[in-house]
Amino acid sequence: MALQINQLCVNCWACEPLCPNTAIYEAKPHFLIDPMKCTECAGDHDDPQCAAICPIEGAIVDDFGVALNPPGSLTGIPPERMARAMAELRSH
Ligand code: SF4
Ligand code: SF4
Numbered sequence: 001m002a003l004q005i006n007q008l009c010v011n012c013w014a015c016e017p018l019c020p021n022t023a024i025y026e027a028k029p030h031f032l033i034d035p036m037k038c039t040e041c042a043g044d045h046d047d048p049q050c051a052a053i054c055p056i057e058g059a060i061v062d063d064f065g066v067a068l069n070p071p072g073s074l075t076g077i078p079p080e081r082m083a084r085a086m087a088e089l090r091s092h
Helices: 049-053 079-090
Strands: none
């Protein structure tokens, strides 16, 4: 049971100091989580602290690849609307 940081991470450092198990470490090209150390914060906090502070949607996922902050959850912009806006921007 461990979370993972993926390529969407922007290396902002916000999560690293919050981990109760020092499971998060700087790496290239982005931060990583040591799966042997991550407990998903069980016993320390109600929520995984890294996902609670991460400002990037989709950058932290669970064992099944499911994002803890899925698209739209932080921006409040529905994913379909964002996709339409991006398509429109690209067409100009
Ligand atoms: S879920 Fe908790 S234990 Fe796991 S990396 Fe994130 S902050 Fe650390
Ligand atoms: S808070 Fe998110 S974007 Fe920032 S370093 Fe951690 S995983 Fe990467």
